[in-house]
Amino acid sequence: MTKITVSQFARDLNMPADTLLEQLRSAGVELNSVDDIVTPAAKKKLLDKLQSSHGTGSAAKKITLTRRKTSEIRQADGSRVQVEVRKRRSISLDAQKSAIEQRKAEDLAAMKKAAEEEAARAAQAAKAAAEAKLAEEKAQQEVKAKAEAERKAAAEAKAKAEERAAQQQAQATEAQTQKSAAAAKKVADEQARQEAAEQAAEEAREAARRKAEEEAQAISAMLNRPRKAMRAEAAPEEKVQTKKAPKKESKSSTPSRRGDRADSGFTDGARGRRSAVAEERRGGGAAAAEQEDGWRAAGGRGRNRNRGGRQRQQQQPRPEPEFISREIHVPETITVADLAHKMSVKASEVIKRMMMLGQMVTINQVLDQETAMIVVEELGHKAVVAKLDDPETFLEEGFDFSDVPLVPRAPVVTVMGHVDHGKTSLLDYIRRSKTAVGEAGGITQHIGAYRVKTEGGWMTFLDTPGHEAFTAMRARGAEVTDVVILVVASDDGVMPQTREAISHAKAANVPMVVAINKIDKPEANPERVKQELVAEGVIPEEYGGDVPFVPVSAKTGQGIDDLLENVLLQAEILELKAQEDIPASGIVIEAQLDRGRGPVATILVQNGTLRRTDVVLAGASYGRVRAMVDENNQAVEAAGPSYPVEIQGLSDVPKAGDEVQVIPDERKAREIALFRQGKYRDVKLARQQAAKLESMFDNIQEGLQTLALIVKTDVQGSLEALVQSLQKLSTDEVRVDVVYSGVGGVSESDVNLATASNAVIIGFNVRADVQARRVAETNGIDMHFYNVIYDAIDEVKAAMSGMLAPEKREDVIGMVEVREVYTISRIGKVAGCMVTEGVVRRDSSIRQLRNNVVIWTGALDSLKRFKDDAREVRSGFDCGITLRGNNDIEIGDQFEVFEIKEIARSL
Known part of the structure; x- marks a missing residue:
């Protein structure tokens, strides 16, 4: 019998595959994707579910037959047209009358039985009501006696309280009298001090006013002296010109020259009025001309006024504007034009100054904050870091949940240590699962978040990788944890990643419990491990320290109960509590782009309760929680503190380590996310621009080889670790340049980017789609896929070795x-x-x-x-x-x- 998938079954039923998958899930069939196999039992479950939901399981009352017939019609131009004819026929079936009659009989019997049960319940209720009435009368008598006793006690207490209040009133009156006297004296002293300060301020203002008046008089005298001398020198010229004015204006006095009239009337009105006053004082030919022909004379005076104004302009140069030093608020990023506008200078001045500083910019180029502040200081202004008017203030204001009570929460325990020291196997024994077998290469390459129920209650475990490339993951695990289990192999001792885990735990100020693993081996030496840890500053309790040392075996289970007991003891000392009935907040442990579900993030709820359909903000991405599952892929409706869950519905893949917060307003969440995206983009662009000149000479060194890579991984944490490890391989002769890195499968756009940048594509736990493989084969692009990070690093190192000069x-x-x-x-x-x-x-x-x-x-x-x-x-x-x-x-x-x-x- 051939196997049929959900997508094939949906194609046979002529319906969308997603809709069929949802119907199968609602019918109780456990299917994860449209590529899963549909068994006959699953089809039977779906049929029963559909029949029950439609109200009957009986045979159909009508059968509809559809027949299709396809034919071809040849047109005049030789082309052919496909024509499909559909015929439908419906056949009605007679209903089965016997089934209806049987159903009516069953309904009558059920109604009769229900009436008998109702009568019995009524009798029983009457009996219970009588008993309740007797009990109520007895309770009322007891309440009355108790109230009388309380009234007498209250009267005695009231008398004592009145006597005590009288004594306190007398003491308070005496203290108030002393206090009012001291206050009156203090007020008098303060008033005298204020009067003296006001008098001194008045004297200072009077002195400043006198000084300003003296300066104003000196300036006025200085300006008046050259004006008189200039008028005296200019008088003979104006007199001669005014005599010749009527002849020169005879041709230009026609109304067609409107520009001359506009110039004479509007260009220099103030100077014209001063010239007219001077001419009236002098008298002469100008006055006679004005009486003869006032319009023409006015035109002549206009030219004389303009000429006199130009002469005064030449004799009196315009003073340079006084420089005003301003306080410039510089944001994280700013364009050259905006910076010039803030300083009230031309953009060309800013560009010229930056050219003097050795950087070529354009008017629309974005500057980072440090560069902009240097330019502002160079131009003589004071640069101040601007406080951004951003929508994130909405998060800072927040809401007051101080009245919500604190409840105990489960401890978050992080398992850390060197690679292959048995961290995951130890956790597997606690979980009774086989996760270590599923990891590629037998090493952990993601942060695993698990919730385990022990005899002492629930505990949340974080399993971090031990390989040196996953430093950021271990640091992130230490930040969110309450207790650290440091796993050290008894046959291997303290290794580099063990020391790094110790430093992370100490930096986060987190208590440690040391698990000395693999004690079942013959070559185990726990004492040597203790001595090496003492050298690293981890002192066991038996030596007078505060760190419990527990010998365990992840293979046989020896010492596991003692280890959990010590972890619970450390958590009990910390008294871990959190608020439960508030909007949730937490941190992103891991994030990935799933092909069928979209962006998926594993988050750890630290405070509050996360519910399905909540709007969350995670870094620069936001969205409504569409689905929420635990580590066993079981749906969860609500997740409280210390609960790791996997959520779907975000707009983009967040970065591991981003804070997650529930926002009540979806519009506000979108606004904050878009603002963060723009800020990250501007800051990144500004940093790249600032680093261009610094790296210019490094990139043109003779003989420098560059290996361009495009890195795609399954989750954000692995991407971060792999990119950092590859960039550490750079040397003075060969440099690793990660052109692009992202989460998800290799797509056609990635191959096109690799073609343009001559790069090699590295895939970690991902694959390329059909179109991407076809384009890569056509363009000759190398694509390498790995499941273990060791292999990826080793092959890139080998490729770099091949690029070295022999x-x-x-x-x-x-x-x-x-x-x-x-x-x-x-x-x-x-x-x-x-x-x-x-x-x-x-x-x-x-x-x-x-x-x-x-x-x-x-x-x-x-x-x-x-x-x-x-x-x-x-x-x-x-x-x-x-x-x-x-x-x-x-x-x-x-x-x-x-x-x-x-x-x-x-x-």
Whole structure:
């Protein structure tokens, strides 16, 4: 029998695969994706569910038959058109009357039985009501007696309280009298001090006013003196010009020259009025002309006014504007134009100043805060870090939940240690599962978050990787944890990642419990482990310290109960509590992009309760929680403090370590997320721009090779670890350049980017789709996929080794002694030689020695034996040798024959 998947079944039923998958899940069939197999039992469950939901399981009352017929119609232009004809026919079936009658009889019997039960319940209720009435009367009598006793006690207490209040009132009156006297004296002193301060301030203001008046008078006198002298000098010229004005204006006095009238009336009105006053004082031809023809005379005066104004402009240069130092608030990023606007200068001034500082910018270029503050200081202003008016103040204001009570919460325990020391196996024994078998290479490459129920209650475990590449994951695990279990193998001792885990735990100020693992091995030596940990500052309790040491075996289970008991004891000392009935907040432990579910984030709730359909903000992404599951892939409706869950519905993959917070307003969450995205983008762009000049000369070093990589991983934590490990491989000769890194499978856009940047694609726990593989094969792009981080790092290191320039090494292969020297015309000197050691080859290099001193280095020109060319001559034979470009050969010289070999280098 052939197997059928959900997608094939949906295609047969002519319905969407997602809808069919949801119906199968609602019917109780456990299927995860549309590629899962649908069994006949699952089909039967779906049929029963649909029949029950539609109200009946009986046979259908109507059958509809659909028949399709396809034919072709040939058109006049030779083309063919497909025509499909559908015919539908419905057939009604008679209902089964016997079933209806049987159902009516069953309904009558059920109604009769219900009536009998109702009568019995009514009798029982009447009896209970009578008994309740008697009990109520008895309780009322007891309450009355108790109230009388309380009333008498209250009267006595009231009398005592009145007597005590009278005594306190007398004492308070006396204290108030003393206090009012002291206050009156203090007020009088303060009033006298204020009067003295006001008088001193008044005197200072009067002195400042007198000084300002003196300065104003001096400035006024200085300005008035040159104005009088200039008018006296300009008077004769104006007089001559006003006499000639009527003749010159005879042609230009027509109404067609509107510009002249506009100039005479509007360009320099103030100076024109001053000139008119001067002319009235002088009198003469100008006044007569004005009486004769006032319009023409006005035009003449206008020209004279303009000319006089230009003369005064030339004689009085405009003073330079006074520089005003401003306080400039500089945000994290700012464009050149905005910075110039804040300083009230032209953008060209800012660009010129940055060119003087050695940086070429444009008017719309984004500057980082540090660069902008340097430019502001260079231009003489005071730079201040601006306080951003951002929507994140909504988060800082928050809500007051101080009245919500604190409840105890489960401890968060992080298992840390060196790679292969048995962290995951120890946790597996506690969980009774086999997670270590499922990890590639048997090593943990993600942060696993588990919730385990022990005899002492619930505990949340975080399993961190031990490989050196996962430093950030271990630091993140130490930040969110309450207790750290440090696993050390008894046969291996303290290793580098063990020391790093100790430093992370101490930096986070988290208590530790040391688990000395693998004590079931014959070579186990727990005492040596204790001595090494004491050297690292971890003192066991038996030595007077505060760290419990527990020998355990993850294989046999020895010491596991003692380990959990010590962890619970440490958690009990900490008195861990959290608020439960408030909006949730937590941290992103891990995040990934799932092909079928979209962005998925594993979060640890630290405070409050996270519910499905809550709107959450995680770093620069937001969304409504559409689904929430635990580590066993079981749906969860609500998650309280110390509860790790996996949520779906975010807009993007958040970064591991981002804070998660429930926001009541979805619009506000979107606004904050978009603001963070823009800020991250601007800051990244500004940093890249600032680093361009610094890295310019590093990138053009002679002989520098660059290995461009595109890295794609399954989760955010692995991406962070892999990119950091690859970048650490860079040397002075070969540099690793991660062009792009992201979460998810390799897509066609990644291959196109690799083609443009000549990069190699590295995939970790991901694969490429069909289109991406086709494009990569067409363009010749290398794609490598790995499941273990060791393999990825080793292969990249091997590729970098291949890019290194080979090492050249000399290998001496023979020694030759010159016995005779012959001189031949058109050839030069030929050395008759004897090979004393090794071999002489024709393509070898040669070094000439005379008295054991090197006098020449070069190559052989010819090698002959008995007048025949020879490829090589071995030890003990004689030969004839000529040197290329050298005739200085004497008897007794020695030739050292060597070859230069290239040897591949490695990192």
